[in-house]
Amino acid sequence: MGRKKKKQMKPWCWYCNRDFDDEKILIQHQKAKHFKCHICHKKLYTGPGLAIHCMQVHKETIDGVPNAIPGRTDIELEIYGMEGIPEKDMEERRRVLEQKTQENQKKKQNQDDSDEDDDDEEAGPSFQQATAQPPAAYAPMAQPGMAPVPTPGMPPGSYSGMPPMMPAVPPMMPGMPPVMPGMPPGMMPMGGMMPPGPGMPPMMPGMPPGMPPPMGHRPGMNHMPQAPASTTSGMIPRAATPAATVAAPQPVVTKPLFPSAGQMGTRAPSTSSASSSMDTLSAPSKPLSQAQQGVPGAAVGLSASSSAAPKATFPAYSQPAPSAANTGSTVAKPATPITSKPATLTTTSATSKLIHPDEDISLEELRAQLPRYQCKIPSTAQAHISTPPVGPMGGVMPAQQGASSQQPGTRHPMHGPYGTPSQAVPGYVPGAMSPYGQGPPMVPPYQGAPPRPPMAMRPPVMSQGGRY
Amino acid sequence: MTGSNEFKLNQGPDDSISAVKFSPNSSQFLLVSSWDSTVRLYDVGGNTMRMKYQHLAPVLDCAFYDPTRAWSGGLDNQLKMHDLNTDQDTIVGTHEAPIRCVEYCPEVNVMVTGSWDMSVRLWDPRTPCNAGTFTQPEKVYTLSVAGDRLIVGTAGRRVLVWDLRNMGYVQQRRESSLKYQTRCIRAFPNKQGYVLSSIEGRVAVEYLDPSLEVQKKKYAFKCHRLKENGIEQVYPVNAISFHSIHNTFATGGSDGFVNIWDPFNKKRLCQFHRYPTSIASLSFSGDGSLLAIASSYMQEQGDITHPPDAIYIRQVTDAETKPKST
Numbered sequence: 001m002g003r004k005k006k007k008q009m010k011p012w013c014w015y016c017n018r019d020f021d022d023e024k025i026l027i028q029h030q031k032a033k034h035f036k037c038h039i040c041h042k043k044l045y046t047g048p049g050l051a052i053h054c055m056q057v058h059k060e061t062i063d064g065v066p067n068a069i070p071g072r073t074d075i076e077l078e079i080y081g082m083e084g085i086p087e088k089d090m091e092e093r094r095r096v097l098e099q100k101t102q103e104n105q106k107k108k109q110n111q112d113d114s115d116e117d118d119d120d121e122e123a124g125p126s127f128q129q130a131t132a133q134p135p136a137a138y139a140p141m142a143q144p145g146m147a148p149v150p151t152p153g154m155p156p157g158s159y160s161g162m163p164p165m166m167p168a169v170p171p172m173m174p175g176m177p178p179v180m181p182g183m184p185p186g187m188m189p190m191g192g193m194m195p196p197g198p199g200m201p202p203m204m205p206g207m208p209p210g211m212p213p214p215m216g217h218r219p220g221m222n223h224m225p226q227a228p229a230s231t232t233s234g235m236i237p238r239a240a241t242p243a244a245t246v247a248a249p250q251p252v253v254t255k256p257l258f259p260s261a262g263q264m265g266t267r268a269p270s271t272s273s274a275s276s277s278m279d280t281l282s283a284p285s286k287p288l289s290q291a292q293q294g295v296p297g298a299a300v301g302l303s304a305s306s307s308a309a310p311k312a313t314f315p316a317y318s319q320p321a322p323s324a325a326n327t328g329s330t331v332a333k334p335a336t337p338i339t340s341k342p343a344t345l346t347t348t349s350a351t352s353k354l355i356h357p358d359e360d361i362s363l364e365e366l367r368a369q370l371p372r373y374q375c376k377i378p379s380t381a382q383a384h385i386s387t388p389p390v391g392p393m394g395g396v397m398p399a400q401q402g403a404s405s406q407q408p409g410t411r412h413p414m415h416g417p418y419g420t421p422s423q424a425v426p427g428y429v430p431g432a433m434s435p436y437g438q439g440p441p442m443v444p445p446y447q448g449a450p451p452r453p454p455m456a457m458r459p460p461v462m463s464q465g466g467r468y
Numbered sequence: 469m470t471g472s473n474e475f476k477l478n479q480g481p482d483d484s485i486s487a488v489k490f491s492p493n494s495s496q497f498l499l500v501s502s503w504d505s506t507v508r509l510y511d512v513g514g515n516t517m518r519m520k521y522q523h524l525a526p527v528l529d530c531a532f533y534d535p536t537r538a539w540s541g542g543l544d545n546q547l548k549m550h551d552l553n554t555d556q557d558t559i560v561g562t563h564e565a566p567i568r569c570v571e572y573c574p575e576v577n578v579m580v581t582g583s584w585d586m587s588v589r590l591w592d593p594r595t596p597c598n599a600g601t602f603t604q605p606e607k608v609y610t611l612s613v614a615g616d617r618l619i620v621g622t623a624g625r626r627v628l629v630w631d632l633r634n635m636g637y638v639q640q641r642r643e644s645s646l647k648y649q650t651r652c653i654r655a656f657p658n659k660q661g662y663v664l665s666s667i668e669g670r671v672a673v674e675y676l677d678p679s680l681e682v683q684k685k686k687y688a689f690k691c692h693r694l695k696e697n698g699i700e701q702v703y704p705v706n707a708i709s710f711h712s713i714h715n716t717f718a719t720g721g722s723d724g725f726v727n728i729w730d731p732f733n734k735k736r737l738c739q740f741h742r743y744p745t746s747i748a749s750l751s752f753s754g755d756g757s758l759l760a761i762a763s764s765y766m767q768e769q770g771d772i773t774h775p776p777d778a779i780y781i782r783q784v785t786d787a788e789t790k791p792k793s794t
């Protein structure tokens with residue numbers, strides 16, 4: 001294995017074919033060479049990130065990745081270090097490298113082996129999601145490990161989805177043969193999900209002698225950390241993504257590359273959907289969401305589903321805030337039923353907290369619901385008829401009367417109690433004021449265009465800039 | 469906390485401040501509406517309260533019609549005109565729900581109110597009487613007048629541009645370019661556009677001319693955010709006020725900061741010290757020499773104890789308000 005490790009494909013830059021010793025350096029290189037904004041020199045994380053930056057900040061479109069070799073300028077591709085490189089280019093690179101090796105007369109032996117091993121190595125932690133794994137090569141080996149684990153989350157019938165199951169059998173390698181006897185019963189639960197047919201039988205016999213191979217495929221285990229998370233949190237839409245990735249036998253690989261998300265700002269839509277649903281869940285007990293801010297990264301989604309857990313996670317954070325938050329919500333709540341329940345906001349994410357109540361209504365509306373203001377608000381009828389209690393000067397009666405008598409006539413001010421339109425001030429064109437817009441405008445409307453239907457008024461541009 | 473260029477107004481309101489507005493033609497007088505149901509007039513030069521009048525319920529906004537007449541509206545749904553010389557009240561009319569905004573449009577000589585009853589009403593200030601009711605798609609949260617145009621910001625992140633000379637149809641319907649609730653809209657004194665702020669620490673600079681070329685210039689930026697314990701606290705941007713001469717503007721956030729921005733060079737010109745609590749309202753005086761700053765908790769974090777509400781009057785210099793090198 002040691003020998004083969006050296007043969008592992010070194011990090012290289014897809015955009016300029018340069019080799020690197022370390023993926024970190026590669027990423028630095030990409031940020032500096034390929035993802036740097038030519039206008040403000042800000043370093044972005046991905047091609048699309050750069051494109052969006054230029055569009056939003058400088059209103060410029062970027063048609064290609066800077067400093068890239070021809071054919072590799074696709075700005076749409078989300079490549080970060082070694083992640084996201086199209087599989088065909090990966091293969092190509094592999095082939096070229098191999099050719100080189102051959103030419104160099106360096107160990108020609110078992111081409112196949114090394115090829116296979118390459119794949120396995122790539123399955124290593126740094127880019128497990130981005131690389132393809134020829135399923136046939138190692139899936140059968142994985143199976144024995146699978147068997148004893150009746151994992152409910154297992155995708156039915158996809159036996160290459162097995163790697164994720166491995167976690168439950170940590171000492172698998174040496175433990176292999178011993179496991180075998182246990183197989184048949186252990187298999188049972190799986191029977192339902194996985195037609196035991198073709199995959200199984202060939203494997204069983206192969207197992208005992210097959211000891212070394214499992215060794216070789218150890219790297220497959222790297223999926224382990226992911227698997228538990230994705231299976232347990234199946235109900236969270238966001239978490240489902242990694243699950244799908246792991247389960248997918250093919251090189252398909254959707255890559256949830258974090259950099260792009262980070263690039264888009266902390267409130268990428270994808271996360272907000274998950275966390276907003278979470279907010280609704282935990283709306284009554286705000287401390288929950290408070291505590292949640294302490295939970296880093298993706299854990300946020302998870303912790304929310306297992307409602308109780310997060311409180312304990314960062315007591316330091318959750319302690320001081322809840323008291324405040326609690327009083328807020330309890331005081332505000334009683335009045336809430338008056339209006340229909342407003343939409344809720346996503347006020348917290350892993351890295352930021354919006355200092356605003358959960359309800360998506362204005363602060364003034366929320367405040368007006370407080371009992372101490374509610375009692376001051378007269379019923380509508382009162383508002384019209386009653387005289388203001390003591391206003392300093394007691395108010396002016398005629399106007400008062402006007403106000404009430406005017407009510408019905410509100411929409412037709414010109415025929416209101418205050419006489420004819422002609423009375424109106426010069427410069428103030430009553431005709432143009434007609435609420436129905438029937439009066440010919442005295443002044444040509446904006447840009448001299450004839451009145452257009454409202455829809456047409458919305459220039460297409462409006463959407464162009466997008467939201468910020 | 470308050471230096472030689474800044475002082476706190478005496479006899480401030482007894483509850484939170486909803487709006488501060490300088491008199492149109494003199495930086496001597498400041499109108500202040502409050503949740504304590506009063507509207508107060510201050511003599512800024514003398515640092516005294518000249519008078520106050522009462523509503524039945526908290527007042528959400530106020531505006532000068534002319535130097536002697538103040539208009540105001542609030543949770544009692546009533547629109548009041550108050551003669552500041554004679555101290556006489558006139559109830560001009562009502563909305564069917566609390567009145568959130570009161571503005572005056574000098575070009576068309578009309579008062580404009582926006583309400584949670586999903587309408588904008590115009591009022592003839594001379595008579596005074598209602599001059600039309602115009603339905604909006606949602607509750608009105610903010611509005612501003614740019615020449616003869618009216619920009620209305622409502623719940624649901626909608627923005628409507630009306631022509632005050634012809635209110636027969638909506639001139640432009642837009643969606644806020646910010647993802648969160650609209651908090652405040654103020655028009656450029658040059659009437660070419662407006663600035664819109666949201667509850668999520670962000671401000672957008674927008675232009676009224678719908679042509680592609682002009683629309684290209686619009687942009688938005690983040691502000692009023694503080695990093696605490698590794699978590700970014702994002703605050704609502706409650707207040708915007710334009711400097712009438714330089715077309716620069718001040719923003720006030722629930723973080724207690726006031727920033728002054730140069731929208732043309734996309735630069736922040738300055739940031740003042742942190743005020744005790746949220747900035748609820750801002751107003752530049754007509755000549756741009758003073759900035760009234762209402763520091764008043766707005767219950768962003770619930771009904772909790774908070775620093776006292778106060779109004780600060782700050783002298784601003786050209787260095788703080790004038791775009792650099794252009």
